[in-house]
Amino acid sequence: GENVEQHPSxxxxxxxxxxxxxxxxxxxxxxxxxxxxxxxxxxxQLIIDIRSNVGEKKxxxxxVTLNKTAKHFSLHIxxxxxxxxxxxxxxxxxxxxxxxxxxxxxxxxxxxQP
Amino acid sequence: xxxxTQTPSHQVTQMGQEVILRCVPIxxxxxxxxxxxxxxxxxxxxVSFYNNEISEKSEIFDDQFSVERPDGSNFTLKIRSTxxxxxxxxxxxxxxxxxxxxxxxxxxxxxxxx
Numbered sequence: 001g002e003n004v005e006q007h008p009s010x011x012x013x014x015x016x017x018x019x020x021x022x023x024x025x026x027x028x029x030x031x032x033x034x035x036x037x038x039x040x041x042x043x044x045q046l047i048i049d050i051r052s053n054v055g056e057k058k059x060x061x062x063x064v065t066l067n068k069t070a071k072h073f074s075l076h077i078x079x080x081x082x083x084x085x086x087x088x089x090x091x092x093x094x095x096x097x098x099x100x101x102x103x104x105x106x107x108x109x110x111x112x113q114p
Numbered sequence: 115x116x117x118x119t120q121t122p123s124h125q126v127t128q129m130g131q132e133v134i135l136r137c138v139p140i141x142x143x144x145x146x147x148x149x150x151x152x153x154x155x156x157x158x159x160x161v162s163f164y165n166n167e168i169s170e171k172s173e174i175f176d177d178q179f180s181v182e183r184p185d186g187s188n189f190t191l192k193i194r195s196t197x198x199x200x201x202x203x204x205x206x207x208x209x210x211x212x213x214x215x216x217x218x219x220x221x222x223x224x225x226x227x228x
Binding site for chain 1: 156
């Protein structure tokens with residue numbers, strides 16, 4: 001089955017700086033890679049996703065890059081703000097064959113220092 | 115914005131008892147899922163459900179667990195003979211159709227087995 005590794009487990013950055021979180025996956029068949037933000041005690045919320053036919057996607061201060069050959073994908077947050085503080089999870093999935101459960105990474109606790 | 119509704123928000127049960135967790139999916143969504151998150155850990159896939167049958171299940175989803183959609187609206191997860199290690203946050207998730215659509219997670223049910 002799929003295995004997703006996520007690094008770092010904790011990331012502390014100064015407000016206004018950029019943050020990068022990296023994930024690798026094992027199953028070359030995976031074709032959908034979402035990122036979720038989870039605040040303490042709340043549900044995971046989708047912040048951005050990327051399909052395997054695209055190398056990069058951007059939404060305002062958030063971007064995701066995907067390298068299919070190396071089987072890794074990254075989340076980039078620019079101009080970080082205090083409200084970006086949360087746990088971020090990457091995930092991978094093969095979508096389209098009936099087996100469509102997401103495999104999550106272990107999460108990155110992002111801390112924005114004022 | 116449409117939401118996935120879960121009840122109860124918190125359930126405390128005695129070890130060995132049965133519990134039923136309930137989810138009301140977004141009305142036009144066709145794919146339904148249960149995930150669990152042990153405190154401080156990653157989100158783990160349990161089961162996916164489509165067209166009134168299980169389409170995929172993980173190793174965690176053993177004979178102790180079952181799912182159904184008895185009345186066409188509620189989607190339930192039943193845990194028979196609960197164990198201490200079943201204590202976790204259980205999230206229901208739904209999505210409208212196959213192929214690349216993002217999940218919408220419910221707010222979760224915190225299950226505490228004592």
